[in-house]
Amino acid sequence: MKKFFGTIVFMLLLGLILTACGGDGAAEPEDESSSTDSTSTESSETTEDSDPDCFMNVEDGATIIFSGWGDESEQQVYRDSIERFSEICPAVTVDYQPIPADYQTKLKASMAGGTAPDVFYVDDQLMTAFGPTGQLLALDDVMAEAGVSRDDFIPALLSIFTQEGTTYALPKDWGTLGLVYLPEVFAEAGIDEPTADWTWGDLQAAAEAIRDNTDKGGFCQNADWARFAPWAFGNGGAYASDDFSTALANSDEVKEAAEFVTGMYADGSIVTSADVGAGWCGEAIGKALVGMTYEGGWMVNFMRNEYPDVEWVAVELPAGPAGKADIIFTNGIGVNASTQYPQAAAAFTFFVTGAENQGEIVKTGFAYSTHPEQIDDVVDPNDAAIAQGGTFELTRVTNWGPNTGKVNDAISQALERVYLNDQTVDEAFDQANEEIQGFLDEAQ
Incomplete structure (x- = not known):
């Protein structure tokens, strides 16, 4: 490096x-x-x-x-x-x-x-x-x-x-997180492998191609505040203000990112680890059940120890509308x-x-x-590629004050409600914003 x-x-x-x-x-x-x-x-x-x-x-x-x-x-x-x-x-x-x-x-x-x-x-x-x-x-x-x-x-x-x-x-x-993928799945789908120049649109197109041309899931992402964070940050959003006083979960930036992710889930180009029979998305990569996911440097040891014969590659996360972001x-x-x-x-x-x-x-x-x-x-080299996320201008250490855990959980729960078709993005993230504001006020 x-x-x-x-x-x-x-x-x-x-x-x-x-x-x-x-x-x-x-x-x-x-x-x-x-x-x-x-x-x-x-x-x-x-x-x-x-x-x-x-x-x-x-x-x-x-x-x-x-x-x-x-x-x-x-x-x-x-x-x-x-x-x-x-x-x-x-x-x-x-x-x-x-x-x-x-x-x-x-x-x-x-x-x-x-x-x-x-x-x-x-x-x-x-x-x-x-x-x-x-x-x-x-x-x-x-x-x-x-x-x-x-x-x-x-x-x-x-x-x-x-x-x-x-x-x-x-x-x-x-x-940090990187875009982790399996070259063999991209070859099977007949598409080019990811590069550092990818955007959200490139990821979406690849996930759709894998969905349509293989028996693998295109992109694995659970209803998880952490994996959603680069999407929100890459669209210029945040879960709360920098002074921890104001909830921002229902901002246009966060909702647009949520619409993008949950829309991919609705059309089947995003799957959860449970959808493909894995405990988490890293395991879904190890078992070659999906083509791509967002995971971190812990994949190096995990794959080395659990799936040493599986070829996998990591590149930095794709850019969102506001630029590159990571967590x-x-x-x-x-x-x-x-x-x-x-x-x-x-x-x-x-x-x-x-x-x-x-x-x-x-x-x-x-x-x-x-x-x-x-x-x-x-x-x-895979670990080094993942670590590049620390250099992005929009990368954040997600701390929202003393109730950070509750704030993050509210985001995960909002995503889960949308994944389950219990609420629309507007409904779910308006509810999350109200909950988060309460957590922020409680900590003052």
Whole structure:
């Protein structure tokens, strides 16, 4: 990847800080996991007071539980991260207990019951739930002790995890979407493969050709706020104003984008993953059930591990009427304020989100580093193509304030109502706008 890519992305992300967001574990593959077994990294030595080899003081004999979502490929990324941490801080035992399904629900229940893990993934919804209640450890003081600075990270990614100037989690990675497709399906349909110069019209025409000339679905897209976001943004829209005060879901820009997407669904050129018997659209690509979809860099590991014999290609998203747009996903890692071992938990958090470990994660193709100096280190060509979405002028980190999760859910539900023919686009997005305005007002 050319060196200027990193500079461009960093400057754009820096400019996004006032509109920054995060994502649902939606940015992650859905329900793909094959294992829920825990993995423990046993400490190899302890000292009377702390680990002399660790980069900061940690409690003697500390054992911490770490949880997150993700399929088997993501779980392996963090098993490897735990191994690296154990070499740096051998006196700390990390018991990895992934929660691949119903993560938010289960984590909230464990927090309420006093059994939550010491360290865990934090998305916008959990930040909203745990930040104001003091259930996340404020990290700034211990960051200063460990020599970790907010300036080490891409600024836009921190906004979700900051309340009233206090840092409650650190971004673990970020990603964008790309147009993922199967060359064999395009050959079967007798049409040219996608290019970086494509527009919405080109995608629509290709999806129709695949629908008409093959037994595959043309384009896979569920009723999902995240996959819809590049359409809305590419038409000049947004779900809410930049100051989080005004709902914009029923703006002409958003409704026009929704008419385009749901119109393709109505004519059969868009299908959902359920329509073709897949759990999510990435799996539909792996099983060669569709010709195209919008997915992220997680496809690199997923396809490598689950469908190694399937040839697939990614290019950047097509341009909408207002220009090229993409969505930036980010999630963080935070510390349970009730942990018995706050120093050890913080040390693990800092290591996993630190530049050394992030650099290793980038090599796997799982996600992009949250450290600006490493943005141009993406090596897989498909991953690099997907990452180009971070350079688009209309790309946004979707943060709409403390109730971001509810705002995004309202968009997904509006799309679902239209997909099901329960409402027109006007009706569904007028209802969503009213709901979103309530969420924004509630957060003021």
